[in-house]
Amino acid sequence: MARNKREEILDVALEMFAAHGYRGTSLDTIAHRVGLTRQGVLHYFPRKENLLTAILQCREEVNREHLQAGHAHEDLPGQMAAIVAHDHQLSGLTRVYGVLLGESITHGHPAQEYFRKHYATVRERMSASFAERWGDRLPSGLTPQAAATALLALLDGMQQQWLLDHTQTDQPEIIRDVLTVLLGSPPVK
């Protein structure tokens, strides 16, 4: 049952962080919700920050698995459309990510370093992949670095809009069309 209890704690933490932010949630509240003492929770997660890290890693893994499972054969606009559609299904994980991302720029936030490194890494990796495929300029005329910055920004910014207004169900198509223009690649077959 240990593994299930761990997952239960994570589920509750995710829900509470999304509703009240990381700082607005106490370990005691999480413990109470899962029927443990504070010490009981600390047995699974020695520090509150470990809950944060586990949730952020979870989102990375979920997206990676989703891509590998079904959409690796698609081009980048298609892959990103699939990621956005998937994010909308997993609204709890998407919401907590948005909340933590915003909160991370407050003073001394424990997720700040994670996001800073994560963004630098993803930008570099994406930029390198564009450069490998297209050299100094994408077919659209953008540099690999500008395209990588823009792609990341689009994903975050559209997520923010969706979190405020779930009626924006056409976001997967929008991201596919926008990325097709942004890369300047031929339309999806």
Added chain:
Amino acid sequence: MARNKREEILDVALEMFAAHGYRGTSLDTIAHRVGLTRQGVLHYFPRKENLLTAILQCREEVNREHLQAGHAHEDLPGQMAAIVAHDHQLSGLTRVYGVLLGESITHGHPAQEYFRKHYATVRERMSASFAERWGDRLPSGLTPQAAATALLALLDGMQQQWLLDHTQTDQPEIIRDVLTVLLGSPPVK
């Protein structure tokens, strides 16, 4: 001096919200910082939410004034590049906006309705302006609505990246180049 005290309260609130979030900041702390009692602050701002509204309106006004003052003659990519450069100069206001935007999706947040309406309004206004100029499709092939969603997302997402890493000083050029591609308009003369 009344007006100066009001501005002093706002400055402190802005700094504290940016550092600790709206919910992480108490009226008592703000009052202490400006040398007033809690009642003294409530004289200028009857509710804590009034501070929030005043700060959000301030950012809108600053951006509008900046655009009208110096960049109204430029095309949209140039205007947006100027907005981004200006945001980087006003880092306090930009930071508090980013923090409040993220926090606004938490449960029952007082800025949630503001952001929801603000985004819907800006998206509609921008989309209508694209439609008026280009009809059903922009030169890039995007629909006015897709372009409006993407433009807003780019501004927010790039701001988030910059807030995490101030070394990204090339963002104004990136937004100009990316928007030029996104609209499909001829390059800036």
